[in-house]
Amino acid sequence: MSSSRLCWPTPNGLPAPGPSAILAACVLLLVISASSVELDLVRLFNAIPRMLEFGGHLLVMPDWEYLPTLGVNMLQTIEMTFLATSIALIISLPLGVLAAANASPHPMVFHVTRNLLTLMRALPELVWALVFVSAVGLGPLPGIMALSFVTVGFMGKFFAESIEVIDLRQVEGVAAHGAGWLQLRTFAFFPQAFPDFVGTVMYILDHNLRAAAILGLVGAGGIGYDLVMAMRMFDYDRLLPIALSIYVVVTALDRLSDRFRRRLI
Amino acid sequence: MTAFEAVRPPLPKKPFNPTPVWLSGWLALLWVIIVDLDLSFETLMYGAEDIVEYFSRYSTPDFADLSRYVELLGQTLATAVWGSALAFVGAVLLAPLAARNLTPNATVYRIARETLNFMRAMPDLLLALIFVAALGLGPLPGALALGIHTAGFLGKFFSESLERVDGGVYEAVSATGASRLQVVMYAGWPSILREALGYTLYIFDRNVRMAAVLGLVGAGGIGLALHDTLRMFNYNESAALIIVILVTILIIDYLSTWLRGKLN
């Protein structure tokens, strides 16, 4: 009774064309890029003992004297995040309006702003940090500049998208009573887009904290510098504390923003 | 004047509006931060002229080494591709365990959730540093670092999508005597396939940017070249590299947005 000829649940018994095509394309992509990525299973296998050894090195007593400095630098990272996100928020609110198809004063302004925002977020923060460090020197300032710059690109885009999906009838209602251009945007557009704005800011804060943690790599402030130096100097007694403190802070922000979002919406 | 007009029924007491409090608190916090980080507006202003002059040094990009740049770019893209593939596999394995309505028990759920959180919290740069130390220089450690870090994000997205599927659908497949794995395969993934692909494209987009940057720690690709040229104050070549990176990211961005549009 049991016929063991296997087949797929399609009219002709062969796998469905859509999913198969996607799968084939992905496999092809992987195969083509395998040599560029220097995929070498032997190398991977041989590295396992070194990884384990590394893991063992990490499990030492932390450098107690370093901990206060760690705290200060983590705090700096958090402050950079907060400040950069706030600056970006202030700039992105008007830019978001200009980049929203239904709120922008003129189609030319709309297109220019949209493209400007795209360019601003195209390069990763670290690249801008490299450039700004080169321009203004080491420290948190270039980091904040880089972070704000890229954040405006993202925030502006998200804000604009939130504004574009509001209910225009509510705007009509306010406009019918003779509201001016700015009043319209403040009292009819903004309140509707507000919940989305809050979500966006929370998400970006989360992202920026992680970004700020690595800007120090190029000397743009924050814990990233400590991290890279600890690796280079084989200061294993600092590595685990640094990694753990990043983990703790990032997770704390995660939970906080979840709770905040639930309360506000 | 009527008796009614003389005595207006009082309005209910106006509820306390915390907005001014939040706003001033926020501004105060910003002020404290600016002081603590020792940021001075003056340095920025004085620096402004220098900055303008500085950016003018990038005005003549030098594309002499373009072929090498393109090759490095290929490496960066390959890193992003493999990193994203690794992330996808990791996410597919962990997400059902981290979804409340699909996980076998509370312990597994907690462990899977925390693992994904951990993977997300560890900066990919740190992972890249570790893998470079273990595997040597090149794009492979970069791909591994990206894979592990973004698996955390993708896994969280996938598990949240799986949780949003109507519980009745899972129940129905379960009620036929199917195993947990079969419920996941037949009621879970098909229900969220569109969203899942959208998230994957988004993560790939993000990974292309990060791959460009991971080169800075020796994980191959175009980032390393940029680091070298900037360190040698070679502004013309740096400008060329930045333009190459920019164009690539813009193209990938455009493609991925287009693909996501087609998915919807």
Next chain:
Amino acid sequence: MSKIIIRDVAKRYANGFEALKGVSAEIPAGSFTVILGPSGAGKSTLLRTINGLETPTSGSVQIGEHPVTHASLREVRSQVGMVFQHFNLVDRLSVMTNVLTGRLSHRSWLGSLLYLFQRCDMDIAHDALIRVGLTDKAWNRADKLSGGQQQRVGIARALAQQPRVILADEPVASLDPVTSEEIMGLLREICTRDGITIVVNLHQVEWAKRFADRVIGLNAGVVVYDGAASSLDRATLSRIYNRNGDQVDEQLETMLAYA
């Protein structure tokens, strides 16, 4: 065989609510049983204890020789098909694939991982679709069908299991009267022709009288009637639908008028 024995089943939820208070019943093999009762009576809970979707706080359920326990869950469920009020189909999959999910308990994990089925599974699914009259929609996406058609897919899925028992939890509550009659008729026909034990939750008395052999009346977690459908009279219906000791209930009068 496919006799269902419910012994003193009680179900108490974490918040203290007692959905079932010691229910016992014996459902003979091959019969068509309808469970009637007002909302909140525990009909759904009772039905779901039969295939283990709810675990009784005390008491036991047995299907044929197999007691329904945690360990025997998958085995029991492969023999018990279920039809849901909201159809619960996987929207994005085709009708055929939805029906094939009824065969999953017979497939190896590796094969089902790859969406591979055996020829005989396909034939069984095909037969099920013929039975419910939906062969022309076999390759359509499940969510593109009407409510009545989707329910028929649900029934086909249950049939594909080649079950001994089919449970139906308010199968027609989301359907219009004409479609409801078709679905009830289909279930009755399956019972008569294939000898499958069918247990249906309903709140429409008229369907019970027309299609059921037996009726179990449930009220506030207790069995208040257990007998032939033909013996349903105003007195018994009052007992079943009696709420909070009200003797006169306007909705009750309307309902009885249809009976």
